[in-house]
Amino acid sequence: MALFGESIRRIAQKMQACEEWIEMKRDLREPIDPGKPPLNLHMRWAEKEDLFAIAALEGFVKETDFMEESLRKGDRCLLLEEGKQLRAFAWATFRDFKMALWYTLKLPPGWSYLEYIFVHPAVAGQGVGSYLLGSLLLAVRDQGFSHMVAGMYSNWDVSIRLHTRMGFRDHRRLTQCKILNIFPIPPKEGSGFH
Numbered sequence: 001m002a003l004f005g006e007s008i009r010r011i012a013q014k015m016q017a018c019e020e021w022i023e024m025k026r027d028l029r030e031p032i033d034p035g036k037p038p039l040n041l042h043m044r045w046a047e048k049e050d051l052f053a054i055a056a057l058e059g060f061v062k063e064t065d066f067m068e069e070s071l072r073k074g075d076r077c078l079l080l081e082e083g084k085q086l087r088a089f090a091w092a093t094f095r096d097f098k099m100a101l102w103y104t105l106k107l108p109p110g111w112s113y114l115e116y117i118f119v120h121p122a123v124a125g126q127g128v129g130s131y132l133l134g135s136l137l138l139a140v141r142d143q144g145f146s147h148m149v150a151g152m153y154s155n156w157d158v159s160i161r162l163h164t165r166m167g168f169r170d171h172r173r174l175t176q177c178k179i180l181n182i183f184p185i186p187p188k189e190g191s192g193f194h
């Protein structure tokens with residue numbers, strides 16, 4: 001009987017796929033050094049007219065209405081351009097952020113969340129992401145914020161390196177499992193904000 005129970009457990013484990021989501025945080029009161037601007041890139045804040053190019057840079061073109069709505073609600077997106085070509089962007093929000101059906105990231109006062117940072121593959125690995133993220137940290141700090149949170153899957157090595165280099169530290173880990181890789185099981189949470 002015990003053997004039968006063990007077999008069932010093994011089958012259930014095989015049907016289950018788990019991913020680990022890491023949240024990292026940056027204390028903006030600590031020194032921030034974006035370094036020198038790499039290449040010949042020009043930095044500016046995104047406007048409504050840039051949203052289509054931002055969506056296209058990620059490799060897919062989608063409805064930009066919700067992005068426009070997010071900008072209206074106070075999100076900021078920093079851009080790096082080479083001539084007229086968009087090369088990178090970093091999108092930050094200052095409101096609670098719905099990550100999934102089961103999880104909304106609640107931001108305490110003074111906290112911000114880096115929704116996404118993206119660098120075009122043609123200029124990746126040359127310090128563009130670090131410079132952009134460092135510049136965003138400075139800008140957000142100068143607007144009076146004390147912390148920024150970022151999230152990524154634990155196997156996104158480049159993203160973890162980028163954030164670590166720019167002073168982010170491990171904050172919280174969530175394990176999300178799905179049965180048959182479809183049905184989500186409520187995640188196991190680590191510690192809360194500290």
Ligand SMILES: CC(C)(COP(=O)(O)OP(=O)(O)OC[C@H]1O[C@@H](n2cnc3c(N)ncnc32)[C@H](O)[C@@H]1OP(=O)(O)O)[C@@H](O)C(=O)NCCC(=O)NCCS
Binds near residue numbers: 116127159
């Ligand atoms: C993550 C990303 C923004 C990094 O931008 P980037 O301009 O390449 O970053 P940088 O050149 O400033 O490098 C930052 C760190 O990543 C490392 N890195 C960059 N490209 C790498 C690669 N292909 N392989 C391994 N490490 C790499 C750098 O060595 C550096 O780490 P180090 O200081 O420990 O050496 C970019 O790769 C990207 O857009 N990826 C796809 C989207 C994504 O994953 N975004 C993050 C969402 S959380």
